[in-house]
Amino acid sequence: MSTRLSKRILSPAFCGLFALTFFAMPTQSARADADKYSQTLKSTVWIITSDADDETSTGTGVFVDKEKRLILTNAHVVGDSRSAVVFFPDLVNDLPKVKRKHYLDNVLKLAQPGKVVAIDRKLDLALIQLPKVPERAKVIELAESSTKTGSAVDVIGNPGGSDVLWVNSSGTVRSVYDKKFKSNHGEHEFHAVEIQSPIKPGDSGGPVVDGEGKLIAIAQSFSPQNALVSYCVDVTEIKSFLSSNWKQAPLPTKQLLDSANIKHKKHTTGHYEIEQPLSSGKSQVVFVAKDTEYFKRADVRKIWSLVSVSKEAPTSELMMRLLRQSSATKIGSWAVEKNDSGEHLVIFVAKLDATAPDEALEGTIEYVARIASAMNKELNPKTEEKTAKETLASWLAK
The missing domain is CATH 3.30.1460.10 (Yope Regulator; Chain: A,)
Structure with missing residues (x-):
């Protein structure tokens, strides 16, 4: 039995439709990513703290509770400080002003003084309460459960080595597992989301979101062996922390x-x-x-x-x-x-x-x-x- 191949000539109209569909797909995907970034950005903050020796450090956080005006971040971002200065992005036509200097020059206009109201060093989580929040700020939606290996994720952070803020990074979930380890900030134990995406100093506490823009974790640290591998605190730990009896950080x-x-x-x-x-x-x-x-x-x-x-x-x-x-x-x-x-x-x-x-x-x-x-x-x-x-x-x- 033989197979006969026949040649068919595609009409110009069909070719045009195919090309239009093919090139439209990346454009739609890029637009969706941009919309997701804009959505997540309204829940993201830049945090500045100082310790008892007046040494300043910075990090990232995410707006998680409108009624109580709560910002979630890493415990190591606030350290032993009882207070923090918090900036929401300054948006013009839904686009953020990204220069770090812009925010430092406009502290009175753009910053909010926050109080550290809860901390858990084992989970490396902390809560900052604000006196008020901007009207345009949006509480981030938490994912129902842990993400899955292979899922695409995005991270927004404020890397300390950069002159710009609100930096977006995309990556993939490598694994989800229970992790116990030591870092420069102490001993930690939590359900971790390991991602293939770089986290820089200053990105800690930043939102890690899925394809729908839901929070699946917050950035915690990067692997000392591989700078492209990062560890994040899973949403199940975040929910447990938010619903627990809060414990204040000890005074320095x-x-x-x-x-x-x-x-x-x-x-x-x-x-x-x-x-x-x-x-x-x-x-x-x-x-x-x-x-x-x-x-x-x-x-x-x-x-x-x-x-x-x-x-x-x-x-x-x-x-x-x-x-x-x-x-x-x-x-x-x-x-x-x-x-x-x-x-x-x-x-x-x-x-x-x-x-x-x-x-x-x-x-x-x-x-x-x-x-x-x-x-x-x-x-x-x-x-x-x-x-x-x-x-x-x-x-x-x-």
């Missing part, structure tokens, strides 16, 4: 020390050093950690004092004494650590609720100093001073 250590009028200086390690006076007229050096530690939603502030440094490991007798005293102290415990030089450090450590008031911090510093000073006397007894006659006799006896 420096701000708390200043509020309590505790004299301090910044150590070379970045921690805060305090010369705590004692009733004996002497003083004991106490350190307060520059950053808070956390587990899930529990935040603690570390306070410690160094008692002794020795090349030799502590004896079993000393270890038992430290163990017994640890069980008897009201707060804190003894720790023995080994530094890079191979020396053994005996330290008294207390961990205080990081949201506790400055009076609690002041009392804990005093308590740590008293316990450390008492042990210091035992481990480092003062050499008895000899009289001139006793010194002469000891020298002659040699």
